[in-house]
Amino acid sequence: MNWPATERHHLTSAPGGLALVQELLNTAPACRPGPAALPDLLADGALGAAQEWADGAVRGWARETGRPDVHLVLADEDLPKLRCLRDQVRRALAAGDRSGAAVRFTSAPVVVGLAGDGTLTVEPEGAGARWLASAVLAEALLAQASGVWRRLKICRNPACATAFYDRSRNNSGVWHSVRGCGNAAHLRACRERRRVQEGAADSSVEL
Template identity: 90%
Template sequence: MNGMNWPATERHCLTPAPGGLALVQELLNTAPAARPAAEGLPDLLADGALDGAQEWVDLAVRGWAVETGRPDVHLVLADDDLPQLRCLRDQVRRALAAGDQGSGAAVRFTSAPVVVGLAGDGTLTVEPEGAGARWLASAVLAEGLLAQTSGVWRRLKVCRNLSCAAAFYDRSRNNSGVWHSVRGCGNAAHLRACRERRRVQD
């Protein structure tokens, strides 16, 4: 992982989302994934993987600090933080899926404290609070709220290939992307659909 700003996202060969929204994308991309013609990607937040999770969070929080112009924060994760982070990851994933499908279904988020500050130039800032998983939840939810306010939240998506489910930032003009990789997951889906049509016709 050394030398990477967003290790979970970069292992999918994806470009990070702009600004602090990249932290939300990064959390989503810690999930395990199957990859065609390659070994699967492990869950970076799996139970028993505390050392790897700590290495990941160190890099992710440093990347967030650089992107948002904030001082670096050193989080120390404990074993009981890992299931909390997986729960948050799943909730954010379900929220994005619900929004993408236009269902409007309510998704209950983990609550997390934030501090709203007023800077000397009159701008408002939202700062994460807490420690460990609670701080990360605070930062992720705050960045999600800011992204909703600026209108870019809807561009953060989860690949429609269920075995992949990589989180990607849709940079298409009309925000129509559904695959994290058109060549990979998109082509595989089209091939499956074509085979299914031929099977039905035979």
């Protein structure tokens, strides 16, 4: 799997290195009908699952950005740090949707280099959760500079909260799946309107 956390939602990844940010967000648990709930890939006590995810995500990032393979080793103490980063990135996307208050990010070091062709490069630094934080925040910064950050969104269904890349022409998507979360939301709204209408009819008094 190229992007294991995102592909378990049957989604196409965001372009380039932004897919790594989407990957981190999609490690979160998500509700599904029946027994198909998706677990938290960064849960305490799930170091094996977290390492397997990180191996795939870092390979995908290296391939998409033209970097050499990175051997990243996670430890138990990295998991709460990564969950904290995940929550901060999620709040940052929500703040952008509201055009509201700023979100204080975890800081992480990066190395800015000058390539032979005169282009600037931003390289992650550190190990474990620190390297992932460096890579994720660097890709978020590059996405903001290129204008594609606003297309990375969180599904409006609170039980789902899947991170998806909005490829609609006018950037108007709000559901990671129109057939799934979108239809379910429309059905709930329709049932609520019907309930209100029936309640109003029952309470009417004939004169």
